[in-house]
Amino acid sequence: MNELFFIQHEVxxxxxxxxxxxxxLIIPSxxxxxxxxxxxxxxxxxxxxxxxxxxxxxxxxFRGFPLVVQLFIWYFGLPHIGIYLSPFVASVVGFSLCSGxxxxxxxxxxxxxxxxxxxxxxxxxxxTKTKMLISIIIPQAFRRALPGCGNEIIYLIKYxxxxxxxxxxxxxxxxxxxxxxTFKYTEIFFxxxxxxxxxxxxxxxxxxxxxxxxxxxxxxxxSM
Amino acid sequence: xxxxxxxxxxxxxxxxxxxxxTIGLVGGALLLGFSIGIFLAxxxxxxxxxxxxxxxxxxxxFRGVPLLxxxxxxxxxxxxxxxxxxxxxxxxxxxxxxxxSAYQSQIFxxxxxxxxxxxxxxxxxxxxxxxxxxxxxxxxQALRLSIPGWSNExxxxxxxxxxxxxxxxxxxxxxxxxxxxxxxxxxxLYFTAGMIFLLLTYIGTKGLRLLEKKVRIPGYTT
Amino acid sequence: xxxKPCVLRVENMTKRYGQKVVLQDATLSVDxxxxxxxxxxxxxxxxxxxxxxxxxxxxxxxxxxLDGKEILPNxxxxxxxxxxxxxxIFQDFNLFDHLTALENVRIGLTxxxxxxxxxxxxxxxxxxxxxxxxxxxxxxxxxxxxxxxQRVSIARALAMDPKVILLDEPTSALDxxxxxxxxxxxxxxxxxxxxxxxxxxxxxxxxxxxxxIIFLEDGLILETGTSDKIFSCPKCERTKEFCSKIVELYGxxx
Numbered sequence: 001m002n003e004l005f006f007i008q009h010e011v012x013x014x015x016x017x018x019x020x021x022x023x024x025l026i027i028p029s030x031x032x033x034x035x036x037x038x039x040x041x042x043x044x045x046x047x048x049x050x051x052x053x054x055x056x057x058x059x060x061x062f063r064g065f066p067l068v069v070q071l072f073i074w075y076f077g078l079p080h081i082g083i084y085l086s087p088f089v090a091s092v093v094g095f096s097l098c099s100g101x102x103x104x105x106x107x108x109x110x111x112x113x114x115x116x117x118x119x120x121x122x123x124x125x126x127x128t129k130t131k132m133l134i135s136i137i138i139p140q141a142f143r144r145a146l147p148g149c150g151n152e153i154i155y156l157i158k159y160x161x162x163x164x165x166x167x168x169x170x171x172x173x174x175x176x177x178x179x180x181x182t183f184k185y186t187e188i189f190f191x192x193x194x195x196x197x198x199x200x201x202x203x204x205x206x207x208x209x210x211x212x213x214x215x216x217x218x219x220x221x222x223s224m
Numbered sequence: 225x226x227x228x229x230x231x232x233x234x235x236x237x238x239x240x241x242x243x244x245x246t247i248g249l250v251g252g253a254l255l256l257g258f259s260i261g262i263f264l265a266x267x268x269x270x271x272x273x274x275x276x277x278x279x280x281x282x283x284x285x286f287r288g289v290p291l292l293x294x295x296x297x298x299x300x301x302x303x304x305x306x307x308x309x310x311x312x313x314x315x316x317x318x319x320x321x322x323x324x325s326a327y328q329s330q331i332f333x334x335x336x337x338x339x340x341x342x343x344x345x346x347x348x349x350x351x352x353x354x355x356x357x358x359x360x361x362x363x364x365q366a367l368r369l370s371i372p373g374w375s376n377e378x379x380x381x382x383x384x385x386x387x388x389x390x391x392x393x394x395x396x397x398x399x400x401x402x403x404x405x406x407x408x409x410x411x412x413l414y415f416t417a418g419m420i421f422l423l424l425t426y427i428g429t430k431g432l433r434l435l436e437k438k439v440r441i442p443g444y445t446t
Numbered sequence: 447x448x449x450k451p452c453v454l455r456v457e458n459m460t461k462r463y464g465q466k467v468v469l470q471d472a473t474l475s476v477d478x479x480x481x482x483x484x485x486x487x488x489x490x491x492x493x494x495x496x497x498x499x500x501x502x503x504x505x506x507x508x509x510x511x512l513d514g515k516e517i518l519p520n521x522x523x524x525x526x527x528x529x530x531x532x533x534x535i536f537q538d539f540n541l542f543d544h545l546t547a548l549e550n551v552r553i554g555l556t557x558x559x560x561x562x563x564x565x566x567x568x569x570x571x572x573x574x575x576x577x578x579x580x581x582x583x584x585x586x587x588x589x590x591x592x593x594x595x596q597r598v599s600i601a602r603a604l605a606m607d608p609k610v611i612l613l614d615e616p617t618s619a620l621d622x623x624x625x626x627x628x629x630x631x632x633x634x635x636x637x638x639x640x641x642x643x644x645x646x647x648x649x650x651x652x653x654x655x656x657x658x659i660i661f662l663e664d665g666l667i668l669e670t671g672t673s674d675k676i677f678s679c680p681k682c683e684r685t686k687e688f689c690s691k692i693v694e695l696y697g698x699x700x
Contacts (some may be wrong), residue, residue: 340538340540342536342538342539342540343540343542343543345497345502345536345540346534346536346540346541346542346599347542348502348529349500349502349529349532349533349534349536349603350529350530350553350554350558350602350603350606351526351527351528351529351530351554351558351606352526352554352557352558353522353526356557356558360553360557361542361544361553364544365543365544368544441543441544441586441588442586442588442589443586443587443588443589444543444544444586444588
């Protein structure tokens with residue numbers, strides 16, 4: 001009976017607090033990451049020689065450095081040049097910039113997959129560059145990039161646990177704290193694992209539904 | 225500025241020794257992932273419904289739970305419970321390996337499924353049994369097709385290996401932090417650590433590309 | 447004239463895919479050295495019939511006897527042994543893409559028959575020479591023409607010393623100019639006394655070489671008979687219609 005009481009009043013609220021922090025980390029990071037990804041992806045394809053090189057270098061570094069290293073740089077490294085970020089902010093910055101690099105890969109691939117002939121046809125019809133972007137390019141590129149970007153967000157849900165390593169106490173961090181107090185490591189981390197599993201499963205399901213909603217006949221197969 | 229460079233210069237041998245640990249982690253994990261992954265892939269493609277469900281569950285679990293949580297679960301939880309005493313390094317290799325096996329199984333599965341149906345039919349028409357046709361006809365082709373996807377998996381496992389730091393494994397990141405907390409040269413040291421990872425990624429992917437060229441069948445496309 | 451023994455006997459082969467009946471009560475028997483040819487429109491069940499005979503497709507009903515012995519497909523060992531005695535040539539060749547021509551022919555010998563390396567190499571070389579590909583031993587399938595690929599596939603089947611060979615539209619995937627070389631090989635096999643069951647659209651060839659023609663449509667055997675009977679005075683309206691159209695389309699290629 002004591003166990004149940006304990007679980008209800010100590011463990012669950014703490015884990016819940018942690019989960020709220022996790023969600024507060026994930027949502028802004030996902031949004032910012034996607035925006036950065038779109039900008040970088042567009043720059044890499046349409047940016048001209050200088051900008052595309054810069055964007056390529058950005059992607060190479062942020063995909064090449066482990067996320068842990070990036071987080072450490074923002075939290076422990078920036079103070080070196082006088083910038084002090086809270087663990088939470090450092091985490092969001094780190095997640096956004098890192099996942100932005102991965103998103104840009106999918107965006108780039110999607111943009112490249114749009115057959116050049118369509119752009120020529122649009123131009124010959126008198127479309128302005130902006131109109132072309134909005135009416136022709138984005139509707140197609142969005143559908144093509146959706147699976148990749150969606151999966152990247154699912155990865156983000158899992159990698160948000162690394163915020164613990166720069167002392168941002170989200171779900172995993174809370175789990176560790178409680179587990180070290182109660183020595184019930186197996187049970188606590190099993191529960192924590194199941195929560196993440198639930199989050200990723202729901203996110204995958206949502207992604208599938210969105211993909212199906214937006215599906216166009218015959219559109220799935222890339223022809224480069 | 226010069227202080228930073230001196231600090232990096234002094235720390236470099238120590239960091240590079242850490243890269244041996246990292247390579248050990250990555251090599252062990254990829255090997256474990258490969259061995260298990262092949263069985264999972266073959267099981268998922270050619271097995272019965274029951275086997276496929278079990279494998280599906282395994283893949284779902286190890287792709288859905290974060291690495292850090294699994295490391296804690298196994299190191300502090302399961303292995304303690306079962307009273308198995310393993311070093312942090314070993315646990316990290318096991319966990320990284322199990323997770324990688326789930327991802328690798330999907331790479332191999334995709335490659336196997338992309339082969340034309342006729343390959344297996346021709347093997348059976350000659351009288352080949354299940355084992356022979358899978359080992360000598362399907363896998364040689366599927367594994368060649370898997371190399372690009374596998375190259376991606378290598379780079380992912382390499383970066384994930386840095387998380388082993390949370391268990392106290394003295395790989396590159398752990399060592400960088402160790403030196404940084406003594407010299408306060410955090411930024412330059414982490415940047416250097418990052419560059420080492422970048423270098424290891426580059427070497428690995430280049431090596432795999434060479435392997436792909438070496439085992440390429442003239443004119444082979446699917 | 448000595449009675450030729452019956453090599454292959456098939457009775458009541460039936461196969462359904464969901465509601466659709468693809469093959470219905472197909473029956474066939476082939477004596478030693480005979481060539482029986484299946485003709486008929488595409489989708490009529492010819493391919494399914496052939497693939498049911500060596501159980502690549504599991505029939506819903508039907509029995510098969512090889513040299514008088516019934517084949518029980520549920521016994522894996524027996525099934526594999528049976529398949530070693532029945533060669534199959536596919537429309538799409540189905541060569542093992544990761545192996546050279548020589549290795550394609552050898553693999554059945556080494557991995558199924560358990561032959562020694564040197565012995566298998568010799569035998570494979572002989573078979574490939576017989577189909578005229580002695581200069582292409584070390585080429586990969588991607589480097590061979592369609593006709594050459596099919597000839598390798600024939601050599602691969604022959605290397606197993608089969609009792610009967612099933613040919614599933616062996617020339618349908620070939621460019622017209624390459625068909626002749628494959629037909630020449632098949633003609634050669636006939637002369638050597640190989641027992642064969644073949645489905646084809648090459649009516650001229652069938653007319654010339656077949657001991658019996660079997661007309662299949664919508665999974666049913668509508669008519670069987672010698673080539674003279676079928677082409678000169680077919681019993682069935684459908685057979686007449688099909689044959690005349692085909693001769694018009696494909697001509698009488700020899």
